[in-house]
Amino acid sequence: KQEVTQIPAALSVPEGENLVLNCSFTDSAIYNLQWFRQDPGKGLTSLLLIQSSQREQTSGRLNASLDKSSGRSTLYIAASQPGDSATYLCAVRAGGSEKLVFGKGMKLTVNP
């Protein structure tokens, strides 16, 4: 059974720091991995999708990497801003399945 873990559950940093958010999963037979952002009271916004054959994806200040063999992904946020404050969720899709398995998320607070 696939399990996804995000540690720590919360992080508070001053503005301008470069951040690394961690995600680990127990079964390396994944099809893809998706990072989401959730603002309070809102839905999920897809940030990056990494296919199992890829090592990383970049979008603006965000860079996500994937190491299937070790069951890990990281989301790198460069030059963090207060607007980056949100809960970040990692989700993996098993091969041949439409099901996404989510981690419990990491609440990020970027202080001005």
Added chain:
Amino acid sequence: DTAVSQTPKYLVTQMGNDKSIKCEQNLGHDTMYWYKQDSKKFLKIMFSYNNKELIINETVPNRFSPKSPDKAHLNLHINSLELGDSAVYFCASSQSTHEQYFGPGTRLTVT
């Protein structure tokens, strides 16, 4: 312009009532989902439909019944609502196993 929309946004109802939540996507996707986010913010899949056919049915009470009248719509009907059904319900869609796009959520409160 909204890609995945849900109605209503908020739903407050009493125990024992029956209610429905509607979802529509205008992305042309072939797969739609219902997720439940509990009070601890943990997201878990409930159902998935591909081309109007049920393909994922997690361990969910049979009081919950999804219905997909066409590829662009997936509704969730809940019978005999219980206090424990209070949660935020999210609809999502994707083209097969590709990137999933989520709706804004429906906050259900059962009193």
